Amino acid sequence: MHDKLLSLLGLARGARLVSFGHDAAKSALRNGRARLCVLCSDASPRLAEEFRYLAETHNKPLYELALTSLEIKQATQYKAAVLTIDDKGFAGKIVQLLDSK
Numbered sequence: 001m002h003d004k005l006l007s008l009l010g011l012a013r014g015a016r017l018v019s020f021g022h023d024a025a026k027s028a029l030r031n032g033r034a035r036l037c038v039l040c041s042d043a044s045p046r047l048a049e050e051f052r053y054l055a056e057t058h059n060k061p062l063y064e065l066a067l068t069s070l071e072i073k074q075a076t077q078y079k080a081a082v083l084t085i086d087d088k089g090f091a092g093k094i095v096q097l098l099d100s101k
Contacts, residue, residue: 034084035091
């Protein structure tokens with residue numbers, strides 16, 4: 001499952017449909033671009049609390065992964081503890097994959 005998820009994240013990144021990091025993800029949520037918010041397992045408690053609130057406020061799903069930001073970096077070339085998927089299709093596939101585990 002992790003390999004498929006990392007592969008999807010890599011494809012979405014290549015298509016420029018991912019917002020990586022605190023500022024970009026926050027902006028994507030606030031501007032309505034984000035379809036899905038993802039937190040890595042090594043996100044700080046403060047960061048996790050902030051994005052749980054933002055995702056709930058903007059009515060977007062949030063998933064907390066068992067993956068670390070380093071594992072995300074290996075698949076996407078960006079190290080970030082939080083990211084958003086900004087495309088309906090990719091977000092749907094990722095949610096489907098995460099819900100099927």
